[in-house]
Amino acid sequence: MATISLQNYTLVITGAPYSSQAPQTALSFAKAAIAAGHTVDRVFLYGEGVHLASSLSAPPSDEHHWADQWSRFLSDNAISGVACIASALRRGLVNDSEQKRYELPANNIREPFIIAGLGEWVEGSMTSSRVLYFHGGD
Template sequence: MAAIQLQNYTLVITGAPYSSQAPQTALSFARAAITAGHTLDRVFLYGDGVHLASALSAPPSDETHWPDEWAGFLKDNAIPGVACIASALRRGVVNEPEQKRYELPASNLLDPFVIAGLGEWVEGTMTSSRVIYFHAGG
């Protein structure tokens, strides 16, 4: 029987929670990968995927709170969660430095997510053995 080669993944999520299955499918994959002994280098949110990093999401009590589920998973497994700065600013997801820079009334970035540029995505493509995209579909 051949040995299983462990992989290091970067996940890219472009679909928003509650309007696509991308965050849910990505989280199922991430949990299975960690359970199998693989590692996740980072999770990169792009486009509508940045809504996953909003601390202002408040789904009904009978629905899964996908931002909280992701935040807990990232914290529990010490995996960086990165929201693309351009995508985040367009969609009203901001950290404290961007709040001050643009003189906005509040910040709403959910911990442990950080805001960074596409360089994080590029680094993930260079350091990971696999990059997997979870799109909204359409």
């Protein structure tokens, strides 16, 4: 009987919800990995992928709400969700501290996502057995 080696993954999502399949495919993979006994250490959003962490997305009621589904999945499985700070700021996503720093009228990062630097991606690359990228196809 073959022994299955359990893996721990860092997922990097660079494709935006609603304009790419990246967030949907990554979520399907993450659910399957957890169901098979593997672990997902963190999900790192980069480039257009940071839109997944916006608390202001409101898709029509007959469409999937990918940001909400990701938030619930991360919370339910105690997985860290990180949006790259440079990508987030360029795209108008800010947390409480960046709101104060730039004197902006509001913040819009969806819980449980946080904003952090590329060091989170580097750490995930070093500590996970696999890093998987889900690109937007651009």
